[in-house]
Amino acid sequence: MLWTDKYRPQTLDEVVGNNKEKKIIIDWVNSWKNGNPQNPLLLVGPPGIGKTTLALVIAKDFSEHIELNASDKRSQDVIKRTIGESSSSRSLFGDEYKLIIMDEVDGIHGTNDRGGVKAIGDIIKNSKHPMILIANDFYSKRLQSIKPKCTVIKMPKVRSPSIRKALKEIAQKEEIKANPKALDLIAKKSNGDMRSAINTLQSLADKENVLEPADVENIRTKDDRSDIFNAITGVLKSKNPLHVREALRVDEDPTLVMEYIAENIPREYTNKNEIKKAYENIARADLYFGRAQSSRNYGYWKYASDFMGIGVSSSKKETYKKFSKIQTPTI
Structure with missing residues (x-):
């Protein structure tokens, strides 16, 4: 048994750190239990700091809870069918509230998320139950329309x-x-x-x-492990395959990393032939990600990773001696 499961906190008191954030959560839970509906909680912070654990601890204060990983169910219809009906109906056990937990909200990405963010916004608007949304990247473009509808708790790393x-x-x-x-x-x-x-x-x-x-x-x-900005810098600034592979050891969805690379290629590269070659490699990476998704054979990811990493890196003749600010995807 994994010790992370064996010693997972069961109460708020057992959760390490985040005392200020826990006070906000306690007030939020009490408001719901007293019949005073609140905006959803949006827990944002890097992986491994206890966001999901915190959500499961909060779930103990409600009659039942429903979990959904938003990055696994990306279409508008699926999200609404899985969560939407539950959010607009009462609990199976009477009039008590049930907690809806939606993880990896910023993981809705790529061509399969058509309407996914809009669906989440609609669910927030129409929900009759408390909701907790969980995300890793506070600055994700996918959270721009969601954050104003939520009580945002930016969780720091554990000391x-x-x-x-x-x-x-x-x-x-x-x-x-x-x-x-x-x-x-x-x-x-x-x-x-x-x-x-x-x-x-x-x-x-x-x-x-x-x-x-x-x-x-x-x-x-x-x-x-590098964060996503260092990963992109590693790809665009290096020509050493080992350095590029090491830079891409990042706790992010690989297709999101690909979007970041694609966004920043023309910000770093200026030679049109280099840009063309880099995007050809991005296209090949996207192809392999698509094959992984359709076949459920995630061994294709390693090929996609090499195309978007080593492929893009090797598209330039020499490294550029300039500063380029990494931008989040505008897709």
Whole structure:
């Protein structure tokens, strides 16, 4: 059993950090329970900091809850059919409220999201039940029309001391002997990602030996992953295939990364032949993403990743010695 599941917080008091945000949530829940409807909560922040866990903790205050991953059900009809009917009807258990949780709202993307954002907006407008929306990218264009309709809670990364404390408690419960400096190193390398830190501890755990800093130093953790802006910069500014592949090790939907690359190619490249070649590689990447989607064979993703990464990177003769601000997709 994964320790992230085994030690998942069951109450708000057990959720690490975010005390200010928890106060807003408590007031929001109490308002609904007192018959005073509120705007949906929009929890925004990087992966691994506990947004989904927080939503599931909140769900315990309601008679039932429904979950939907918005990035898996992108069309307007599917979203409305899955969530829309539930949001406009009363609970199966009488007049009590049910909580609707919609994860990865900013993951609605590509050619399959026709009307998806509009559908979410319509559901928010017509819902008779509390809703929690979850997203990773606060600045996503897909959230522009949704944020004004919600109470937005921008959740920060978990601080290293808080992560270290949680790791120490888990190690004690699992009877793992660990050098405090090793736990401190895991906490720092996790870069605010509690889930990553716990997974790293579990992967290194050995009841027969003491966990030492040397055991942690070569482990790749969240700290080694770039954010999406660094990923795009890595593709456009480098010609080294290994550097490009490393830059694309990012916790984002790969098709969203492709959109970012496509948006910024002409902002970085100025030679028309280089731009043409880069977009030809983007087109091939898009083709393989389409094959993965239609066949459910996600092995195609590695080909798509190389076309949009190494393919785009190698389209230029030399790297450009200039500063180019990375822009979010205007698609």
